[in-house]
Amino acid sequence: MQTFGILILSGLTNGSVYALVGLSLAMTYGASRVINFAQGEFVMLGALSTVLFVTTFSLPMVVGIPMVLIVCATVGFLVERLAYRPLVRRGSQPLTIMIGTLACASIMTGTALLIWGPNQLFVPNAFSLEGVTIAGITSTPQQLAIIATFAFLMALIWFMLYRTTFGLTIRAVGIDPAVATLMGIRAETIIAFSFVFSAIVGGLTGGLVGPLLGGHVSMGIMLTIKGFMAVILGGMGSPFAAAAGGIAIGLLEATVAFYGNSFYAEPIIFGLILMMLIIRPTGLLGEWEANRK
Amino acid sequence: MRHFGKLVMVGMAAASLAVATGSASAADDIVLGYVDDLSALVAEAGNDSLKGVKLAVSEANATGGVGGKKIRLVVYDGKVDTQLTSTYISRAIEDDGAVAVFGGNVSGAIPSAMTIVNEEKVPFFSMSAATDSFTNPVTPYFFRFGPSNSQDAAAVAQLISEAGLKKVAIINNSLPFGLDGSKAITAALKEKGVDVVINEVYEVNSTDVSPQVVKVRDAKPEAVVVWPYPADGGRVLRTMAQLNLNVPTVIARVALFDAFRELAGKAADGVLVPNTVDTERPEVKAMLDKLTAEFGQRPPTMYIAMGYDGAKAAIQALQDSKVQAALKSDDLPAARVALRDALESIGTFSSLQGAAGNTLKFSSQSHQGLHGNNIFVWAQVQDGKLKKADPKSFAPKN
Numbered sequence: 001m002q003t004f005g006i007l008i009l010s011g012l013t014n015g016s017v018y019a020l021v022g023l024s025l026a027m028t029y030g031a032s033r034v035i036n037f038a039q040g041e042f043v044m045l046g047a048l049s050t051v052l053f054v055t056t057f058s059l060p061m062v063v064g065i066p067m068v069l070i071v072c073a074t075v076g077f078l079v080e081r082l083a084y085r086p087l088v089r090r091g092s093q094p095l096t097i098m099i100g101t102l103a104c105a106s107i108m109t110g111t112a113l114l115i116w117g118p119n120q121l122f123v124p125n126a127f128s129l130e131g132v133t134i135a136g137i138t139s140t141p142q143q144l145a146i147i148a149t150f151a152f153l154m155a156l157i158w159f160m161l162y163r164t165t166f167g168l169t170i171r172a173v174g175i176d177p178a179v180a181t182l183m184g185i186r187a188e189t190i191i192a193f194s195f196v197f198s199a200i201v202g203g204l205t206g207g208l209v210g211p212l213l214g215g216h217v218s219m220g221i222m223l224t225i226k227g228f229m230a231v232i233l234g235g236m237g238s239p240f241a242a243a244a245g246g247i248a249i250g251l252l253e254a255t256v257a258f259y260g261n262s263f264y265a266e267p268i269i270f271g272l273i274l275m276m277l278i279i280r281p282t283g284l285l286g287e288w289e290a291n292r293k
Numbered sequence: 294m295r296h297f298g299k300l301v302m303v304g305m306a307a308a309s310l311a312v313a314t315g316s317a318s319a320a321d322d323i324v325l326g327y328v329d330d331l332s333a334l335v336a337e338a339g340n341d342s343l344k345g346v347k348l349a350v351s352e353a354n355a356t357g358g359v360g361g362k363k364i365r366l367v368v369y370d371g372k373v374d375t376q377l378t379s380t381y382i383s384r385a386i387e388d389d390g391a392v393a394v395f396g397g398n399v400s401g402a403i404p405s406a407m408t409i410v411n412e413e414k415v416p417f418f419s420m421s422a423a424t425d426s427f428t429n430p431v432t433p434y435f436f437r438f439g440p441s442n443s444q445d446a447a448a449v450a451q452l453i454s455e456a457g458l459k460k461v462a463i464i465n466n467s468l469p470f471g472l473d474g475s476k477a478i479t480a481a482l483k484e485k486g487v488d489v490v491i492n493e494v495y496e497v498n499s500t501d502v503s504p505q506v507v508k509v510r511d512a513k514p515e516a517v518v519v520w521p522y523p524a525d526g527g528r529v530l531r532t533m534a535q536l537n538l539n540v541p542t543v544i545a546r547v548a549l550f551d552a553f554r555e556l557a558g559k560a561a562d563g564v565l566v567p568n569t570v571d572t573e574r575p576e577v578k579a580m581l582d583k584l585t586a587e588f589g590q591r592p593p594t595m596y597i598a599m600g601y602d603g604a605k606a607a608i609q610a611l612q613d614s615k616v617q618a619a620l621k622s623d624d625l626p627a628a629r630v631a632l633r634d635a636l637e638s639i640g641t642f643s644s645l646q647g648a649a650g651n652t653l654k655f656s657s658q659s660h661q662g663l664h665g666n667n668i669f670v671w672a673q674v675q676d677g678k679l680k681k682a683d684p685k686s687f688a689p690k691n
Contacts, residue, residue, distance in 0.1 A: 118336035120552035131535030214524035258504040
């Protein structure tokens, strides 16, 4: 029973990371219909900015983390304003815009390399990295904070999307930006918000996983891939579906690692995604989420 | 329009002159290429080896270079990208006119690099990429200056066997370094009559490796061997501490990286790491002092020493009469072939790796420079720092 608990907790920890990246990808996609390939770089920016503010500038964590989020929000705003919006206004195809976001990812990585250098850095931890045992299951407060942050953000996004007028406008822009604009909604502002919000989620994720993964300029790409897998598995366009996909991948990885071998986890997950695309092209929860909209 | 045409012609003439001048200037130097990861996952190794190479080159240039020519180093960052590394190796050979190329701290990039250097007939001085098959069988232009996985594995097996431990668990990442390492260690332990009770593999970017460590703990090993990259190695050791898996632990050379020790924290205290650098050797100490003066303080890792060893060997081989004759007649392809031949014919080169008096040995049968049982010096992690270890400290914990 204890082993099963450890497995579930491990799956939830890894799954929450993938889910946080996946839901931030889905938030942007839901509003703009574009996959933001720079999303993983916000995780990197979050981790390395934490090093800058907390280690280099010796700011306390309660000051450092808001600073990190401000940096990420600003860069997210710049990506939307300098890459996404000009390309959309020129009538570019979605693929062109996605390449634009890939260019942003490259610029962010290059700039980070100039600032933080090539080595893996220790990212200061907001919560303890010492083990704590609850009901016979050992984890660390830092790992538990990842799961708690994911749960909190899910609740926040649900409330924002389904219980506020602002959320209604976000969903309307996601369905058809042109019609939403005709209805008096400022679609461009909503899309800019989705970029900034996703950047903040990415930054927060970076601050949380950095102490566990180590901060590194190239850490974003791997997490983008995992987040993208979560989006595909769960269903495009909905942060909840993407989050479900992320948790499913995390739990599957833990199960395969324990009962089989981690070496086979990734091929199994990709095989599952392929089957999903054949059987349910909209993903696990894609249709359900579409109906809900 | 006529004026424009004249301007273009003048411009082209000027450009041709510039290219010709550049070529003349390049011919005055001996070019060595350095292509390695300088900014991604194993950047610490790539940068440390580069510092070792730079130090040896600057020492040679300070005494007039080789045969009256200065050595010029061209450096490219191949990241952990096979394609990019191959492109830069080709560029160093074709565009920069490198007589030899250094690099090879990333195993994944080696197979394609090896194909290029063997086809182009350019000696490649490989650093820490440890996969055994890179030098077994021998390929004409590939020479390794660091230990191979089987040499690491033999040292690890010897350590465990001498400690009287009989049941060992191996946990490694799913990258080529981890997989090849675990294979070599399993074979070496079997030779010593030690059982591998479990071999667990994890994905390098997993935030939580508890499932694998639980399986290792439940197998009740007397010792654990960890074969990771730096950051994931830190996670494995932290998880082992959380799950009360408190047995003698030996970890791959990546524990020499600062990143590993910072990420592992106190969980790394006491683990043993195979290193090839003995800081008590006076000549090693002298080299490290010079390196500190030039580049700032670095931990005494094998990556620095193998870079320095490789460059020193290249400089010695460049002095060979056939290499010099080819260089004087500006016959670069002949100089590359002669350099390769010189590495084999000189055969024995001094080394700052291993015990005092240890040498690198190359021949037509072996392009693996380090040989014998005196390559490794055990290091121990204590309070985030490396210190020379007494292998006898690797004993069952009470």
